[in-house]
Structure formats: structure tokens, C-alpha cells
Amino acid sequence: MIPSAFEYATPATLNEAMAMLAADEDAKLLAGGHSLLPTMKLRLAAPTKLIDLRKIGELRGVSASGGGARIGAMTTYAEATASAALKGYAALIDATSIIGDTQVRNRGTIGGAMAHGDPAADLPAVMLALGATVNVIGSAGSRAIAIDDFFVGMLTTALEEGEIITSIDLPALAAGTSTAYVKFANPASGYAMVGVAASVTMSGGKVSACRIGLTGAGPSATRLEGVEQALTGSDGSEASIASAVANAGDGLDILGDIHAGEDYRRAMVSVYAKRAIVAAIARA
Amino acid sequence: MTTITVTVNGKSYTRDVEPRTLLVHFLRENLSLTGTHVGCDTSQCGACVVHMDGVSVKSCTTLAVQADGASVTTIEGLANGTELHALQEGFWEKHGLQCGYCTPGMIMSAADLLKNNPNPTDDEIRHGLEGNLCRCTGYENIVRAVRYAAEKMNTVNAD
Numbered sequence: 001m002i003p004s005a006f007e008y009a010t011p012a013t014l015n016e017a018m019a020m021l022a023a024d025e026d027a028k029l030l031a032g033g034h035s036l037l038p039t040m041k042l043r044l045a046a047p048t049k050l051i052d053l054r055k056i057g058e059l060r061g062v063s064a065s066g067g068g069a070r071i072g073a074m075t076t077y078a079e080a081t082a083s084a085a086l087k088g089y090a091a092l093i094d095a096t097s098i099i100g101d102t103q104v105r106n107r108g109t110i111g112g113a114m115a116h117g118d119p120a121a122d123l124p125a126v127m128l129a130l131g132a133t134v135n136v137i138g139s140a141g142s143r144a145i146a147i148d149d150f151f152v153g154m155l156t157t158a159l160e161e162g163e164i165i166t167s168i169d170l171p172a173l174a175a176g177t178s179t180a181y182v183k184f185a186n187p188a189s190g191y192a193m194v195g196v197a198a199s200v201t202m203s204g205g206k207v208s209a210c211r212i213g214l215t216g217a218g219p220s221a222t223r224l225e226g227v228e229q230a231l232t233g234s235d236g237s238e239a240s241i242a243s244a245v246a247n248a249g250d251g252l253d254i255l256g257d258i259h260a261g262e263d264y265r266r267a268m269v270s271v272y273a274k275r276a277i278v279a280a281i282a283r284a
Numbered sequence: 285m286t287t288i289t290v291t292v293n294g295k296s297y298t299r300d301v302e303p304r305t306l307l308v309h310f311l312r313e314n315l316s317l318t319g320t321h322v323g324c325d326t327s328q329c330g331a332c333v334v335h336m337d338g339v340s341v342k343s344c345t346t347l348a349v350q351a352d353g354a355s356v357t358t359i360e361g362l363a364n365g366t367e368l369h370a371l372q373e374g375f376w377e378k379h380g381l382q383c384g385y386c387t388p389g390m391i392m393s394a395a396d397l398l399k400n401n402p403n404p405t406d407d408e409i410r411h412g413l414e415g416n417l418c419r420c421t422g423y424e425n426i427v428r429a430v431r432y433a434a435e436k437m438n439t440v441n442a443d
Contacts, residue, residue, distance in 0.1 A: 001325050008286055008303035008349050030350075037345050038327060050303065052350065078339065101415025102396060103330065106339040107346065189328075 003040035007049040013056060014137055014164060020051050021162050022139060027051055029164060031074055031112030034104050059111070059166060062086055067172030073111025073165040078102075080110055089170055090283055091129055091179035091197045095122040098183070100190060111165040114150070117157040117220065119255075120191035124151055124221030126181050128213030129197035130170050138163035154219040174209065177201040180279035183216065184268055186259055192216030193260050194268040196224075196276040200236065202284050207236045212273060217265050218253045226250070227273055236281050245273040288352035292317065293361025301348045307341075308332045310348035311358060319359035319388045323417070330416030333389035333396075334358045340396035342415070359388035362395065370433040370440070371395055380429030382420030390416045394430045402441075403434055 011017040021027055028047035030036060039045040053059055059074040062083040069085045077096040080086055086093065099105055099113075099122050113123045114134060127134075127147050134145040139162055150158050159165070173179070183195035195216045201209040210231050212224040227248050234240035249266035256262030285300040292315060299314050311317045311334070320343060323331030327345040334343045335357040362369040371391045374380065381387045390413065397404060397412035404412060409430045410423070418426060 002306070002309075003304045005302065005304055008347070010352075033347070033350065034327065034345055037347070041325070050347075054350070101330070102393065102412060103333060103340050103342045103415045104327065107341055 001041040003037070004043060004046040006040075006047055008052065009049065010052045010055045014058065014166070017051055017053060017056060017164060018137065018139060018162065020049070021164070024049050025161075029053055029115070031109040031115070032076060032107040033112075034100070034108040035112065035116045035118060053164070065169065069170045071110050071168045071170070073109065073114075073167055075110050077105035077108050077110070081105070086170075088173060089130060089179060091126045091181040091199065091280070092123075092170070094181035095126045095195075095197070098122070098185075098190075110168060114168065115157065115159060115165050117151055117155050118191075119154055119218065119220050120186070120193070120195075120216045121221075122181065122183060122192055122195050122215060125192075125195050125197040125213035125215035127168065128221055128223050129179060129181075129199040129211045131199070131211055133169040133171075134158075134165055135167045135169060136163045136165050142166070144169075148223065151220040151222070156220070173199070174201050176203050176208070176284065178280045178283040180276050180283060182272055182275045182279055184260075184272055194265060194272045196269070196272040198273070198276040198280040200231070200277060200280045200284070202236055202281065205235060207231050207234050210277075212276070214252075214269060214273070217249070217269055218255055222252070224248055224269070224273060227277075231277065238278065241274055241277045241281075245270045245277070248273045286349050286352075288349055290348070290351045290353075291355040293357055303347065303349050305348040306344055307334070307336075307346040307348050307351050307356075308343035310351075311343060311356070314348075317358050317360050321385055321388060323385065323389070328415075328417065329386070330389040330393055330413075331386050333392040333416065335392060335396065338399075340393050357392075359391060362391065369395070370436040371398070371430065374429035374432035374436070375426075378425050378429040378432050380421065380426045381418075386416060386418045386420075390418065390426060394433065397430070398434055398437060402438060404430070406431065 027049035030050040030052040060072045062085045064085045080096040132147045179199040181197040183192040197213040199211045215221040230244035249269035289298045321331035323329035332344040
């Protein structure tokens with residue numbers, strides 16, 4: 001399978017990349033290409049131009065930042081997994097070490113995954129649980145998008161036309177916080193049929209705060225706010241977790257397919273929410 | 285057309301390619317290096333795995349233009365003259381193949397695995413080869429072949 005013909009450019013700066021993007025409304029940004037190129041090979045996408053971001057140095061690398069961490073958009077999953085600055089974010093490493101396979105992790109990027117907004121991608125759940133901020137730049141300047149506002153719908157994010165993700169900021173984890181990500185993977189593709197990330201803060205034997213992110217089950221990643229409310233204030237025991245997740249899937253927009261029907265997938269939201277919370281607390 | 289310069293198995297090549305040329309087709313059709321195979325063509329089977337700047341990648345999901353300036357190693361670049369790489373020898377000795385179609389990619393993925401983990405357990409070998417499919421062997425002998433290569437490489441390194 002060969003993509004339709006397109007032009008190719010490797011801008012050296014963000015300004016150059018933004019100018020190219022503004023000049024051609026059918027141009028696409030190329031990061032790792034592991035979502036975009038398969039789509040182009042199937043001719044589901046036929047951009048006129050690929051603007052490869054690989055030569056823009058400021059998009060690369062992970063750094064500690066104000067107690068938290070800043071992940072350059074072009075950081076690959078393999079680089080993130082190996083990064084000392086991200087070691088404390090166990091849920092992120094859970095995800096970046098199991099996405100796709102070794103070769104996908106060597107090419108696929110954190111920023112690319114976020115921009116694509118695939119409803120079955122792993123990272124959206126993790127970023128929701130960690131309370132990340134997506135930093136973007138566009139012709140109107142730079143802005144920071146809170147993760148709770150970022151995933152708008154199926155393959156749709158809050159990114160405006162012409163905007164480029166530059167980095168993702170992870171806030172410092174509060175004392176007593178531990179995190180985990182678990183998924184029910186599609187046996188063929190490995191994509192999440194249900195994936196849940198949990199960030200749980202324990203204080204004085206009680207859950208003082210938590211954020212739970214869900215991916216794979218519906219048209220876009222979302223927080224499980226009902227579970228968060230039910231879990232907060234509890235003692236974090238297995239019984240209290242079971243009670244908090246009992247109706248986790250209720251009221252959610254759930255998609256069914258040949259691998260897992262809607263009812264089954266909804267039931268699995270509870271199962272995997274529980275596993276993620278138990279795994280996070282076990283790391284405390 | 286875009287002019288690219290790629291170092292493949294230690295030799296520099298400058299060629300004009302269409303931007304939509306996949307790296308695997310560049311290797312096979314422009315450079316006549318047909319050891320790298322096209323299997324599923326959907327980044328699942330791993331028959332097309334090569335190393336690019338030191339890490340394994342699926343060359344069916346990489347554009348040749350993305351390899352401009354990069355150093356690529358294919359299965360043809362693994363042996364040292366007539367001396368087989370420990371993995372090639374392992375696949376021979378342990379009968380790690382039947383039809384052989386997946387073997388080049390399997391070996392290139394295994395080489396990446398052993399570089400990062402010189403002494404993997406059988407589980408780690410299986411996990412490390414999750415991006416490579418073999419429809420003949422049932423994988424048992426592939427795992428034995430990689431274990432053979434790890435042991436041989438560790439022995440040589442210990443000498």
C-alpha cells in the first residue's frame with residue numbers, strides 16, 4: 001500500500017512549521033507517523049503536504065519543571081519510558097512501556113498521540129489522571145490547554161487550525177500520591193478496549209484526592225468523576241474501592257464492536273477502574 | 285522528488301525519491317536489498333524491521349525521506365563478512381524458521397532486544413518479539429534461537 005503523492009518538508013523552527021501549516025490547509029504535521037502513515041497508506045487520509053517536525057530541537061526531550069515534568073511533543077514512547085524525569089509518574093510508564101510493540105514505541109510520540117486523539121489510545125487516560133497541561137503554539141501565540149478541556153470527541157481535540165503541540169506538562173504529584181494504568185487490550189491490535197488510569201492521594205489513612213481517566217470504551221477519553229467522588233474520603237480498602245466503582249460505567253457514552261459489545265464494555269469499566277485504583281494504592 | 289542521503293549497512297547512498305516512498309521499498313527497489321520483507325504492510329507483522337539510528341523500526345511505516353541523514357542497518361548488514369551474526373547462527377542451529385519469511389525482521393528485532401537486555405528470560409524474549417509474527421514455527425524455536433545467541437554473545441564478551 002502506497003500513500004497518495006504529497007510534498008514533504010522538514011522545517012527547522014516552529015515559526016517555519018507554522019508558516020507552512022498556514023499556507024496549505026490540507027497539509028498535515030508528521031511526528032512519529034505511526035497513526036498518520038497507516039491512515040495514508042489506506043488512503044483514508046491524503047494530505048497534500050507532510051510537515052515533518054523531527055528537526056525542531058525544542059520539541060524534543062524531557063525536563064524536570066517546577067516539581068513536575070515537561071515532555072517535549074516529539075518525545076517517543078521509548079524515550080519517555082527511559083526518562084529519569086518521568087520515573088515518578090508510574091501510570092505514564094505503565095502506558096508508554098506497553099503501547100503497540102517495541103518498534104512502535106521507538107517511533108510513536110507523546111505529542112503525536114495527543115494530537116491524534118484516538119479514542120482507544122492509552123495516553124489520554126493517563127494524562128487525564130495526572131492532570132496534564134497541553135502547551136500549544138499557533139499564529140495567535142502560545143496557550144496552555146488543561147487536559148480536562150482537551151479531548152472533545154472522536155479523533156477531535158481542542159487544538160485549533162494551525163496549532164502545534166509543543167510540550168505536555170505534568171504537575172508535581174502531591175505527597176502520598178501513587179498512580180497506575182491498566183488496560184484490557186484488543187487481542188489483535190493491542191489498542192485499549194477499556195483502559196483506566198488512576199492517581200490516588202492517601203493522607204491519614206483516607207483517600208484525600210483522586211483522578212481517574214478512562215480510554216477505549218467510548219468516543220473519547222473522559223474522567224470517571226462519579227468514581228472519583230465516591231472514592232474520595234474513603235479508606236482506600238478493597239471494599240471501598242469495589243463500592244466506588246460499582247456503577248462506574250453508568251451514564252457513559254460507550255461504543256460496542258465485534259470484540260466487546262456495549263454492555264460488556266460498560267461492565268469492564270468497573271472492573272478495570274477497580275484494578276487501576278488497587279494497583280495505584282498498592283504502590284503507595 | 286526529494287534527494288535523500290542514507291547510510292545503509294555502512295555505505296552512503298544519495299538518491300532521488302518520491303516523498304511517499306516507504307523505507308522498505310527504498311531498500312528493496314532502489315538499493316536492491318531484498319532481505320527486508322514486506323509482510324502485512326500494516327505495521328503489525330514485523331517482517332520489515334530494520335535498525336534506524338540504532339533502534340528497531342518498521343520500515344513499512346517509515347518514509348524513506350524520514351531516513352534522510354540516518355544510519356540504517358538491514359539483515360544484510362548483520363554478518364561480519366562470511367561470519368554469521370550470533371542470531372543468524374542461532375536461527376540456523378535451533379531451526380528458528382520454517383518458511384523463513386519473517387526471519388530477517390525477527391532477527392533485527394531480536395538484535396535490538398539483546399542490545400538493551402543481553403541476558404533476557406524466555407518471557408522477555410517473547411515480549412521483546414511481540415511486534416513480529418511467525419505463522420510457521422509456533423515461536424518455540426525462535427525463542428531458543430535468541431537464547432542461543434544471547435548465550436554465545438555473552439560468552440564472547442566474557443572472553
